[in-house]
Amino acid sequence: MNSKKxxxxxxxxxxxxxxxxxxxxxxxxxxxxxxxxxxxEKNQKKIMAKIxxxxxxxxxxEKKAVSYAQENPARALAIATGxxxxxxxxxxxxxxxx
Numbered sequence: 001m002n003s004k005k006x007x008x009x010x011x012x013x014x015x016x017x018x019x020x021x022x023x024x025x026x027x028x029x030x031x032x033x034x035x036x037x038x039x040x041e042k043n044q045k046k047i048m049a050k051i052x053x054x055x056x057x058x059x060x061x062e063k064k065a066v067s068y069a070q071e072n073p074a075r076a077l078a079i080a081t082g083x084x085x086x087x088x089x090x091x092x093x094x095x096x097x098x
Contacts, residue, residue: 037043069076 038047065076
């Protein structure tokens with residue numbers, strides 16, 4: 001019975017390995033497709049238009065943030081401090097994992 005289990009594990013391992021290879025190959029194909037899509041001039045125009053829209057939105061949000069900070073300086077400072085602490089903790093945890 002022990003040898004039967006080993007054979008089954010080998011078969012499962014081979015199936016998993018095959019499935020993983022297939023998924024990796026599919027991922028590579030998707031990356032190539034995305035690269036082709038990005039390099040196409042028509043799509044570059046769409047991408048640049050979208051970037052322009054996003055830049056406008058970011059500028060609007062920056063204005064809102066500045067306005068909020070001027071109206072509520074204590075809260076804005078607390079929020080910024082919290083964000084800084086979280087960013088520092090995230091950076092520290094990432095450095096430890098390397």
